[in-house]
Amino acid sequence: MSSDVIIQAIVSGLLMGLVYALVAVGLSLIFGLMEIVNFAHGEFLMLSMFFSFWLWALLGMDPLLSLPIVVLALAVLGFATHYGVIRHVLNAPMLAQICATFGLAIAIRSGAQFLWTPDFRSVQDPLVAGRLEIAGIFIGQPQLVAGLVCFAAFIALWLFVTRTETGLALQATAQDRQAAAVMGIPTDRMFALGWAIGLGCVGVAGAMLSSFYFVFPDVGINFALLAFVAVALGGFGSILGSLVAGVAIGLVESLGGVLISPSYKLLIVFSLYFAVVLVRPMGLFGRY
Amino acid sequence: MSELLLVEGLTKHFGGVTANDGISFDVREGEIIGIIGPNGAGKSTLFDLLTGFQTPDSGSVLLDGHDVTGLRPDRIARMGVGRTFQKLKPFPDLTLVENVMVGALAHTSHVHEARDKALEAIAFVDLLEKRHSFARELSTGQRKRLEMARALATDPRLLLMDEVTGGVDQKTIPGLIELVLALRDKGITILTIEHNMKVMMDVSSRILALQFGKRIAFGKPEKVRNDPHVVDAYLGRADAA
Numbered sequence: 001m002s003s004d005v006i007i008q009a010i011v012s013g014l015l016m017g018l019v020y021a022l023v024a025v026g027l028s029l030i031f032g033l034m035e036i037v038n039f040a041h042g043e044f045l046m047l048s049m050f051f052s053f054w055l056w057a058l059l060g061m062d063p064l065l066s067l068p069i070v071v072l073a074l075a076v077l078g079f080a081t082h083y084g085v086i087r088h089v090l091n092a093p094m095l096a097q098i099c100a101t102f103g104l105a106i107a108i109r110s111g112a113q114f115l116w117t118p119d120f121r122s123v124q125d126p127l128v129a130g131r132l133e134i135a136g137i138f139i140g141q142p143q144l145v146a147g148l149v150c151f152a153a154f155i156a157l158w159l160f161v162t163r164t165e166t167g168l169a170l171q172a173t174a175q176d177r178q179a180a181a182v183m184g185i186p187t188d189r190m191f192a193l194g195w196a197i198g199l200g201c202v203g204v205a206g207a208m209l210s211s212f213y214f215v216f217p218d219v220g221i222n223f224a225l226l227a228f229v230a231v232a233l234g235g236f237g238s239i240l241g242s243l244v245a246g247v248a249i250g251l252v253e254s255l256g257g258v259l260i261s262p263s264y265k266l267l268i269v270f271s272l273y274f275a276v277v278l279v280r281p282m283g284l285f286g287r288y
Numbered sequence: 289m290s291e292l293l294l295v296e297g298l299t300k301h302f303g304g305v306t307a308n309d310g311i312s313f314d315v316r317e318g319e320i321i322g323i324i325g326p327n328g329a330g331k332s333t334l335f336d337l338l339t340g341f342q343t344p345d346s347g348s349v350l351l352d353g354h355d356v357t358g359l360r361p362d363r364i365a366r367m368g369v370g371r372t373f374q375k376l377k378p379f380p381d382l383t384l385v386e387n388v389m390v391g392a393l394a395h396t397s398h399v400h401e402a403r404d405k406a407l408e409a410i411a412f413v414d415l416l417e418k419r420h421s422f423a424r425e426l427s428t429g430q431r432k433r434l435e436m437a438r439a440l441a442t443d444p445r446l447l448l449m450d451e452v453t454g455g456v457d458q459k460t461i462p463g464l465i466e467l468v469l470a471l472r473d474k475g476i477t478i479l480t481i482e483h484n485m486k487v488m489m490d491v492s493s494r495i496l497a498l499q500f501g502k503r504i505a506f507g508k509p510e511k512v513r514n515d516p517h518v519v520d521a522y523l524g525r526a527d528a529a
Binding site: 184 | 391397
């Protein structure tokens with residue numbers, strides 16, 4: 001096996017890993033903020049892909065151009081989810097919280113099947129298509145753009161959380177919501193903001209995926225599963241952990257596919273997950 | 289002296305338990321009011337009601353003449369009511385400066401202004417050399433100081449403190465008491481829950497005694513200490529022990 005194949009696998013794994021990381025960080029942010037696991041995360045990703053698809057199919061907008069609209073729509077959906085559902089189960093038993101987001105997932109997925117049928121759809125002739133060849137390595141241009149945009153979104157999120165006053169208020173709310181309230185922080189609004197940002201991240205990832213990935217009602221399931229692994233692997237609530245774990249999963253999946261067999265790639269990802277949590281139950285960057 | 293806080297008939301039930309039962313008292317500007325009572329007397333519930341973490345079933349809370357009954361905690365905080373917790377609540381993964389900045393941001397949206405204000409508050413509680421440490425690295429006594437700095441940065445007119453001297457060794461207590469008095473000298477009115485009776489008698493201008501959710505005495509320390517209800521309910525048993 002030539003080294004070209006390995007490098008090829010590393011590049012594609014890295015780019016896909018950046019997309020996984022952005023999906024995962026949304027999940028991690030919401031969990032870190034309010035200790036609620038969003039089981040509908042994959043369904044929101046699916047919705048953002050459909051938004052992107054329909055904007056192309058009905059209005060002829062390329063996914064890359066409609067990106068801001070999709071992100072905004074998902075952020076609004078995040079607010080709506082918080083005020084419509086999550087807020088009412090915030091102090092409820094954990095099982096009620098699980099049922100709330102799990103029920104939301106089923107409702108969204110079934111709704112999508114009902115409205116749009118389970119057919120696979122795809123955006124034809126996207127603005128960015130084809131592939132680049134650099135020194136014998138082929139890079140899909142949509143994947144390259146997706147990876148870079150997701151990475152840029154990641155950096156923007158990181159700067160927002162660590163460098164702005166609202167980011168500081170978010171961190172404070174995540175670490176102790178009572179103490180944050182005593183400091184004059186409207187914690188409920190912070191939770192809503194967390195959902196908006198979390199789903200906004202999913203919006204970026206979904207919009208970017210839609211230019212090179214099939215769009216169908218079940219598309220979110222696999223991504224959500226990998227996002228859960230990434231969050232657990234990186235450490236719940238850790239932004240940096242999501243990035244490292246997302247990229248690691250992308251690389252392992254891609255390298256495993258090339259070196260062992262594509263049919264085992266998820267098995268290899270989950271084996272890695274098991275190996276890490278055996279040594280570090282709280283994930284790579286988790287504390288407690 | 290004017291009344292900063294006026295509490296009337298505050299009542300809160302949890303299921304069949306009446307945690308606060310028609311509690312009334314007033315707090316004048318510049319006072320230190322001590323709240324005493326056996327465990328389960330309703331002291332922490334009273335703090336929760338005053339700071340908006342619980343909504344009273346009946347009764348009212350007036351802050352400087354404004355009705356704040358049932359407002360959200362962040363609203364009450366922004367109106368000038370600070371609080372420190374018995375079970376300390378620092379933001380563990382933020383540095384001291386960042387911890388206190390969170391408080392300062394209640395009144396300014398400029399990060400550098402908040403930082404200056406935070407440093408001033410940290411200097412006030414004498415933790416300046418620790419300013420870049422994470423809150424989780426501090427000792428209990430230092431965490432108490434951090435809570436005070438954080439509360440101070442929110443510019444409170446009224447500060448509710450839950451067991452300042454609880455859970456620290458004897459050597460640490462005088463420094464913390466000094467700090468409470470220094471906060472009062474800065475013009476902050478203080479409401480404090482305390483189990484250390486000597487501290488309470490020394491620093492309080494008036495004492496509110498609770499038992500089974502009811503007010504059993506309210507007045508000057510020496511008067512409350514000799515009140516037969518208080519002696520029966522609390523001090524009597526403590527003396528016998």
